[in-house]
């Protein structure tokens with residue numbers, strides 16, 4: 001354990017000076033590790049040393065302040081330190097009676113996040129592995145509640161013969177809530193896709209038409225934070241329409257919901273607190289180490305009814321409920337504890353500062369890129385995401401991909417690829433806890449230099 005802790009610290013100290021992407025390819029890594037399991041074991045220290053040395057060229061420096069790929073947090077060191085304790089403690093977090101300290105810490109995380117995000121304090125919450133499972137748990141709660149309203153006990157009778165539930169979602173939604181809908185037995189063809197505008201936000205007129213076109217119970221899935229544009233659906237317009245129709249409104253806010261923690265940015269999510277359920281990640285904008293996210297459900301009995309391993313039996317929920325009653329797993333890691341450490345360390349002010357800084361840096365990156373000839377930004381920067389396009393339309397896709405390839409290969413910064421409105425983009429997500437102005441400047445100069453080379457054709 002001491003060896004591993006020392007190696008972990010040395011790794012993190014070295015990250016800012018390392019090329020961001022891995023140097024070795026997948027086949028090499030697989031060939032290195034995927035050997036027959038030997039009959040005889042080897043000493044523990046040797047295992048750890050081997051792990052450290054043989055992974056060295058095969059890791060992507062996702063914790064680097066130069067990493068802008070996908071929408072990934074940078075595993076804040078105080079969270080990583082707490083995660084080491086979590087592993088050492090070896091607690092099964094599923095049972096409050098057996099591990100009261102862990103349950104206390106995780107309840108604090110649920111309270112604090114609900115409060116920071118301005119969501120209803122009476123909500124029930126479960127700490128999941130991420131927003132995919134957060135969306136799934138919340139959609140299962142919605143399914144339970146909508147069926148119950150229609151007089152159908154879905155936990156006892158299942159979906160065969162159940163009342164049909166219509167689903168409405170935006171055309172630019174993330175794939176995760178679609179997966180959640182599949183996991184929940186809704187299939188894909190049931191979903192009506194409402195039209196979206198040039199920022200990926202649902203158009204209220206189209207949403208209204210969708211609502212008017214369906215009968216019976218309705219599940220609406222909205223989004224805070226589109227992965228390419230960072231924009232959010234117009235909750236204040238959409239949710240009252242859905243309410244009038246008695247629909248359940250779920251919001252996928254994997255990263256975007258964190259805007260609510262910053263008073264100046266919260267108006268971009270106006271009305272979001274009127275929904276019935278929300279999914280949010282802790283391992284994205286809060287920079288918790290993987291895996292951590294949350295399902296938050298206003299009517300906690302709906303969440304418990306759908307998640308409790310005890311099935312139809314509903315425990316007394318006044319002030320007390322078991323961790324296993326709000327997530328799919330029975331036995332699980334104390335996965336909320338790293339977020340407790342990060343929230344304690346940052347405080348409210350630190351969370352606000354981090355989210356606001358990322359949004360300001362994204363705005364600055366967009367302004368500087370837009371000033372460079374031949375480069376453009378396709379989104380209004382509504383949060384921390386910047387969609388960068390190189391060249392004119394005819395050759396733009398190939399040029400954008402080539403600029404990205406060169407930037408990634410140089411390895412000083414690492415944005416990733418996206419497709420936005422049928423066009424290739426370099427997608428920049430400013431989300432690492434350590435990312436500051438100097439790093440953002442380096443990102444702009446790396447893209448500018450690669451563009452010079454691609455445009456010059458040499």
Ligand SMILES: *Cc1c(COP(=O)(O)O)cnc(C)c1O
Nearest residue numbers: 071130131132174176252254281
């Ligand atoms: C990342 C993301 C998800 C999925 O979250 P995971 O934590 O990767 O499971 C869902 N929705 C949006 C908008 C996201 O950005």
